[in-house]
Amino acid sequence: MSGFFSALLSALDPLCGPVGLFSLFGSGSIVACGETGWGDEIAFGVKVTITLALATLPVGLVIGFLIALAAQSEDKLLRLAAGIYTTIFRGLPELLTLFIVYYGLQILIQAVLASFGYAGRVEINAFFAGMAALAVVFSSYSSEVLLSAFRAIPRGQYEAGDALGLHRSRTMLLVILPQLIRIALPGLTNLWLILLKDTSYVSVIGLADILRQTGIAARVSKEAFFFYGIACLLYLILAMVSSVGLGFIERWAKRSEGRR
Amino acid sequence: MSYVKELIPPRAPPALIGRQLAPARIAGILVLLVWAALAIALVFMMISGWNEDKFLRYGPRYLHGLWTTISLVGLAVILGAVLSAPIAFARMSKNKALNGLSYAYVYVFRSTPLLAQLFMIYYGLGSFKPQLESVDLWWFFREAWYCGLFSLTLNTAAYQAEILRGAIESVPRGQHEGAAALGLSKRNAFRKVILPQALIVALRPYGNEIVLLIKGSAVVAIVTVFDLMGETRYAFSRTFDYQTYLWAAIFYLAIVEALRHLWAFIEARLTRHLKR
Numbered sequence: 378m379s380g381f382f383s384a385l386l387s388a389l390d391p392l393c394g395p396v397g398l399f400s401l402f403g404s405g406s407i408v409a410c411g412e413t414g415w416g417d418e419i420a421f422g423v424k425v426t427i428t429l430a431l432a433t434l435p436v437g438l439v440i441g442f443l444i445a446l447a448a449q450s451e452d453k454l455l456r457l458a459a460g461i462y463t464t465i466f467r468g469l470p471e472l473l474t475l476f477i478v479y480y481g482l483q484i485l486i487q488a489v490l491a492s493f494g495y496a497g498r499v500e501i502n503a504f505f506a507g508m509a510a511l512a513v514v515f516s517s518y519s520s521e522v523l524l525s526a527f528r529a530i531p532r533g534q535y536e537a538g539d540a541l542g543l544h545r546s547r548t549m550l551l552v553i554l555p556q557l558i559r560i561a562l563p564g565l566t567n568l569w570l571i572l573l574k575d576t577s578y579v580s581v582i583g584l585a586d587i588l589r590q591t592g593i594a595a596r597v598s599k600e601a602f603f604f605y606g607i608a609c610l611l612y613l614i615l616a617m618v619s620s621v622g623l624g625f626i627e628r629w630a631k632r633s634e635g636r637r
Numbered sequence: 638m639s640y641v642k643e644l645i646p647p648r649a650p651p652a653l654i655g656r657q658l659a660p661a662r663i664a665g666i667l668v669l670l671v672w673a674a675l676a677i678a679l680v681f682m683m684i685s686g687w688n689e690d691k692f693l694r695y696g697p698r699y700l701h702g703l704w705t706t707i708s709l710v711g712l713a714v715i716l717g718a719v720l721s722a723p724i725a726f727a728r729m730s731k732n733k734a735l736n737g738l739s740y741a742y743v744y745v746f747r748s749t750p751l752l753a754q755l756f757m758i759y760y761g762l763g764s765f766k767p768q769l770e771s772v773d774l775w776w777f778f779r780e781a782w783y784c785g786l787f788s789l790t791l792n793t794a795a796y797q798a799e800i801l802r803g804a805i806e807s808v809p810r811g812q813h814e815g816a817a818a819l820g821l822s823k824r825n826a827f828r829k830v831i832l833p834q835a836l837i838v839a840l841r842p843y844g845n846e847i848v849l850l851i852k853g854s855a856v857v858a859i860v861t862v863f864d865l866m867g868e869t870r871y872a873f874s875r876t877f878d879y880q881t882y883l884w885a886a887i888f889y890l891a892i893v894e895a896l897r898h899l900w901a902f903i904e905a906r907l908t909r910h911l912k913r
């Protein structure tokens with residue numbers, strides 16, 4: 378059964394499958410799939426980029442939601458703590474955040490291990506570091522989007538939840554969250570597109586994403602313009618595909634709104 | 638008829654229930670403690686790792702990098718603003734070809750990463766050395782600084798064109814009609830009626846765009862420009878001292894926060910006639 382699924386997946390592979398982009402247009406050329414061309418390496422890079430973005434999204438959204446909750450709480454100290462978080466991570470360049478997380482986590486883990494008596498060198502996974510850095514940046518932006526969505530929901534909704542005898546958490550889950558998603562969706566769509574572009578930074582710390590793979594191909598084959606053009610094209614296609622997909626989600630989220 | 642003969646004697650107020658420690662307050666205190674611990678660790682790291690030799694060697698380089706970043710971003714914003722105006726007007730024109738072309742420009746530059754655009758210009762166009770030499774443009778594309786400026790300009794022009802277009806289109810139709818009714822020419826109506834209102838709308842997005850550009854400008858470090866990020870990477874590669882990144886973070890945060898406050902002040906000042 379799993380063999381069938383993997384066969385189906387490889388048949389539907391949009392880049393290197395039998396009806397893939399590189400197989401149709403690039404066979405025999407420099408972007409062919411397989412030993413002779415760079416097609417399969419670039420296809421791997423596309424997979425890494427998409428995986429990284431998809432893995433970052435839920436983490437960033439959850440942290441962003443918690444930060445937004447903190448930022449609209451009645452407690453002054455909690456608001457201050459959330460404010461510090463968003464100020465720092467919205468003010469730092471993404472590239473710098475990435476380096477700080479990448480080297481900082483390494484130093485931190487090394488220090489913790491050293492206190493247990495382990496003295497070897499630690500190197501953390503570039504994928505994990507990239508995910509952590511992007512999630513931090515994404516969460517600080519998404520918290521702002523979610524916060525303004527929270528402010529758009531009238532108090533009466535909470536009071537109605539109380540009047541129905543719902544517990545606070547049930548009110549949040551059943552009454553507030555569905556409206557919140559609908560209001561915040563356009564802003565989150567923007568942030569997703571930004572996240573997709575920001576994944577390109579992880580190529581700097583050595584993760585084999587689209588930009589790194591095309592960069593290697595460009596350096597080896599001396600066809601820099603062609604390969605970086607392909608990289609731009611792939612990002613463009615990813616953006617187009619995701620805006621089509623997000624359009625569907627937006628229409629789905631709006632299905633309960635009255636027709637105007 | 639019955640009536641109250643005795644008043645109820647005054648009683649002590651109910652015992653004060655001590656203010657409960659709400660979960661939100663506990664969470665707030667905990668997170669603030671984490672922040673404080675991080676800040677103390679930062680300060681401790683800087684004091685314990687203080688090295689006058691390093692400071693004297695890399696301090697001036699950092700300031701030079703800061704200047705490079707600021708001049709790069711400043712020039713890119715100005716040149717981008719100049720370039721964005723025709724794009725915005727092309728985007729608003731009824732001419733299909735102009736409209737499509739400007740839309741394609743904006744779409745491409747907004748949905749590909751700045752890093753990929755920079756590589757495309759620096760390495761991609763750099764591979765056409767003979768052709769560029771024949772049109773006498775090689776001096777431009779040879780220098781990483783010019784390439785960085787060029788890609789930042791093209792990138793910000795796309796964003797600024799959208800900001801400008803949105804702002805101009807946000808001015809209500811009645812303003813155009815009012816200006817026409819007063820007998821103002823199209824040109825004058827645009828200059829004296831539409832643009833001032835549009836620019837006030839555009840003020841905040843422009844501020845955001847400058848902040849984004851400052852943050853985005855860090856990528857030029859990857860193509861060997863010694864901006865703030867580039868100097869940081871240089872210092873780190875020489876010393877393997879984690880503090881180098883923390884100093885860069887402080888510099889970037891200072892620039893961004895200063896700009897944000899300056900922008901808030903400018904906005905409050907310019908919109909004071911709109912306050913009620």
